[in-house]
Amino acid sequence: MQILNNKTDAQQQLRALKQQGKRIAFVPTMGNLHEGHLTLVHQAKQQADIVVVSIYVNPLQFGPNEDYSAYPRTLEKDSQQLTNEGVDFLFLPTNETIYPRGKEHHTTVKVIDSLTNKLCGASRPGHFTGVTTVVNILFNIIQPNVAIFGKKDFQQLMVIRRMTEDLSLPIEIVGGDIMREKNGLAMSSRNGYLSSTEKDKAAHLRAIIIATQKQIEAGDTNFSGLIRHAKQQLENDGFKVDYFSIVRTDDLEPAIKNDKQLLIAAAAWLGKPRLIDNQEVFLK
Amino acid sequence: MQILNNKTDAQQQLRALKQQGKRIAFVPTMGNLHEGHLTLVHQAKQQADIVVVSIYVNPLQFGPNEDYSAYPRTLEKDSQQLTNEGVDFLFLPTNETIYPRGKEHHTTVKVIDSLTNKLCGASRPGHFTGVTTVVNILFNIIQPNVAIFGKKDFQQLMVIRRMTEDLSLPIEIVGGDIMREKNGLAMSSRNGYLSSTEKDKAAHLRAIIIATQKQIEAGDTNFSGLIRHAKQQLENDGFKVDYFSIVRTDDLEPAIKNDKQLLIAAAAWLGKPRLIDNQEVFLK
Structure with missing residues (x-):
């Protein structure tokens, strides 16, 4: 594996490979890698030469x-x-590479509020603009044919898909399965902050989501009732709930009957x- | 000259040429072409194969x-x-190509306020975000090696340069001379709105800028005095002044002594x- 420490290196090496007709897959991460990330790498290998x-x-x-x-x-x-x-290349940019004038003095790439101000965006103002900005920069440096983002951060995946479509970036965005x-606890770098007792309890989040899924699949369309019930259970289990939502996958608006x-x-x-965790539900 | 009516056509044709090692120069315009645009095309031809x-x-x-x-x-x-x-290719995108979900529902690319909220940006809120967004999209579709923007829109040139640097786009931005x-009137599509009497008068804008340049080159550093005087002259000539500014070329902040x-x-x-018009002044 070759380490790319700066932008010029990355651009030169990867451009040469693209000129040779190689297909490049890209997996951006924040490090502290676990099985979840490695699964994305597996998917990347299946999609490309590099x-x-x-x-x-x-x-x-x-x-x-x-x-x-x-x-x-x-x-x-x-x-x-x-x-x-x-993995063929590991790109390790510094803050000076990504934000040479400082992150406050930087061009931003912003997806519309209706996708970014709800769910995780509601309690993290500016978060998704930070994500789309850095991903846009990384895309421009790496110029991949395909990029993989985990479905655990489902909203992030959607927001990046939207940015890529809206800006006509010639990059295929692939969603990676949750490990x-x-x-049952979704793998996350932040799980490292949990004690082992907390880790057991953390699995209840998944269990409550699955129970809600089963209710919906059984025909329950009283979504607000299901949400209220799930939140109550999470609070009983010692969680402080940020949100528990049932939305449409295409625009993240609250789901309604049908x-x-x-x-x-x-x-x-x-x-x-x-x-955070999530589950897609497809009804017939 | 080949007409490219849609994104897929443009991407396929130009990608093939890039694979062959051709260097591509891009001149984005809003049409209604005059000598100014054609000069940019000349410069483009000197810079690239296509x-x-x-x-x-x-x-x-x-x-x-x-x-x-x-x-x-x-x-x-x-x-x-x-x-x-x-010219080798003319790309004619529709609104549906550029903003398939409508321009209100679209990802935006925004350069920092300190470059975009002054000069032309002060009286045209959102204008430069509109420019950087569309230029980013066009860049992603065309993927040029070099792009030419006229110096008549000096702030636009600077803003696009900044966007390109900040987002690590691998594109060289070249400023084209004012025709x-x-x-002496700078060529502009909007000159077509002028009557012939107005056209004569319009040349005073250039004359007053040049007079100011001469004063500065002669050592006058009372910039606020020079600005006040120039504005007064423009008003006497029947102009309604939006701004008359003496700024630094690098950050567009008001110029000071030295x-x-x-x-x-x-x-x-x-x-x-x-x-609009402008003049660079380089002092020793």
């Missing part, structure tokens, strides 16, 4: 009271895992970390 | 009270001129149209 992974903890997508400084940085272990997976711990493609999405704090 | 011109009147960069609907559309004449100049009528790279920039209405 796999590029980036590790960059993007300051622009963290709020002032969020965990930017505390975000776990485990480069050596990450790098080993990616080498083992047969889970044995108890909608067929739904997403149950939830975010809740358990102790220190804010956990 | 020249692509686009004609698209971008609704996103017009304010609600501006001349979007009235903006002159002269495709047949434009097309003939570009053929005569030996002028015999009387600044060496200056821009005199002005915008003023004469009858119906709002005319």
